[in-house]
Amino acid sequence: MGKEERTVLRKKKKDLTELIKKRKLIFGNLSSVYLPCGKPSCKCARGFLHGPMWRITWKEKDKRSAILYIQRNRLEQAKRGVSDYKEAKKLLKEIGLLNLSLFRKEEKKK
Ligand SMILES: [Zn+2]
Numbered sequence: 001m002g003k004e005e006r007t008v009l010r011k012k013k014k015d016l017t018e019l020i021k022k023r024k025l026i027f028g029n030l031s032s033v034y035l036p037c038g039k040p041s042c043k044c045a046r047g048f049l050h051g052p053m054w055r056i057t058w059k060e061k062d063k064r065s066a067i068l069y070i071q072r073n074r075l076e077q078a079k080r081g082v083s084d085y086k087e088a089k090k091l092l093k094e095i096g097l098l099n100l101s102l103f104r105k106e107e108k109k110k
Pocket residue numbers: 036037038039042043044045050
């Protein structure tokens with residue numbers, strides 16, 4: 001592994017550590033939907049659905065799907081948490097790939 005690769009690796013490890021320490025990473029996918037409320041007299045029964053309603057969807061450890069609807073005033077926090085989680089996941093993969101590259105080069109030297 002070259003000097004440049006080592007610098008990149010060090011930076012990515014630092015970025016990942018900062019993310020984990022300083023942010024509240026949230027697992028899941030954020031999406032919005034328009035839904036009917038179910039009241040027959042409501043405008044939504046004529047096709048004017050309520051929304052957008054924001055929600056986080058995810059798979060539990062046992063693979064069951066789960067949904068959490070989010071209050072409007074917590075939407076920004078949810079967006080940040082979900083995008084920070086994705087960023088951390090991306091960084092972790094990049095670190096893993098750089099370490100794999102290093103591991104491979106060490107194997108060849110033997
Ligand atoms: Zn309605």
